[in-house]
Amino acid sequence: MDIGTVNSMDFGEFVDVFGNVVERCPVVAAAVWSQRPFRDADDLAEHFSAFLDTLPVPGQEGVLRCHPDLAGSELQRGTLSAESQREQSGAGLARLGAGERLRLAELNAQYRARFGFPFVLAARRSDAAAVPGELARRLRCPPEQELRTALGEVKKIGRLRLADLLGRDRALR
Ligand SMILES: NC(=O)N[C@H]1NC(=O)NC1=O
Structure with a gap:
């Protein structure tokens, strides 16, 4: 186009x-x-x-709260948007074992409790093996910095989606 x-x-x-x-x-x-x-x-x-x-x-x-968790219940239920489904599957998040899924669910819950919005990461710029470490690292960041980082990830996701379109x-x- x-x-x-x-x-x-x-x-x-x-x-x-x-x-x-x-x-x-x-x-x-x-x-x-x-x-x-x-x-x-x-x-x-x-x-x-x-x-x-x-x-x-x-x-x-x-805007951040509109994002589904990475490897969360929506991925399990198959109710993600087509874009999100592609991104999460492509990063290998649909193939996690039960233990890895549980670990991510715990980290996602801690992140949400600390910042009040879900952990957002451009999955296509990462992979399943890297996500827990990155989540644990960002969990320790100051809230203002984390809001900026998360918004930067929204922009990266958007640029990749625009490139697709x-x-x-x-x-x-
Ligand atoms: N939580 C989160 O980062 N979700 C998003 N990331 C991504 O690449 N696709 C998404 O749905």
């Missing part, structure tokens, strides 16, 4: 296509549509990121 096609989309089409660039937050795509035309794929990705930066802290926390040859920075 080229940028001309993106710029010619009406509101409904744009939100249909880009509504899950930020997991379960179509309102982000709804806001970004108003900022067209976009120069290129990078510019489009920048608008998604910049919108997240303009949100007040409760809005940023709300716009074509791999336009892979975004």
Whole structure:
């Protein structure tokens, strides 16, 4: 899909296509549509990121809360979004043994209790073996720093999803 096609989309089409660039937050795509035309794929990705930066802290926390746990109950039940399913499976999180799943569930619960939002990580930039260590490391970070880190991961996930939608040859920075 080229940028001309993106710029010619009406509101409904744009939100249909880009509504899950930020997991379960179509309102982000709804806001970004108003900022067209976009120069290129990078510019489009920048608008998604910049919108997240303009949100007040409760809005940023709300975006994080829309993310399903990594290797959580939704993966078990098969109720993840198609994108999330692909990302989590690709990272090997659907093939964890019971012990590893339990360990992650415990860490996810500790993280949520400490920060008030779920642990978010771009699974495609990681793998199942690395997730528990990264979760344990971030669990010790100060809350303001962790909010920034988690939002950075949301942006990475979004850039990868946009690259999928716009074509791999336009892979975004
Ligand atoms: N919790 C969390 O990070 N979830 C997300 N990460 C990712 O790459 N896909 C997701 O659903």
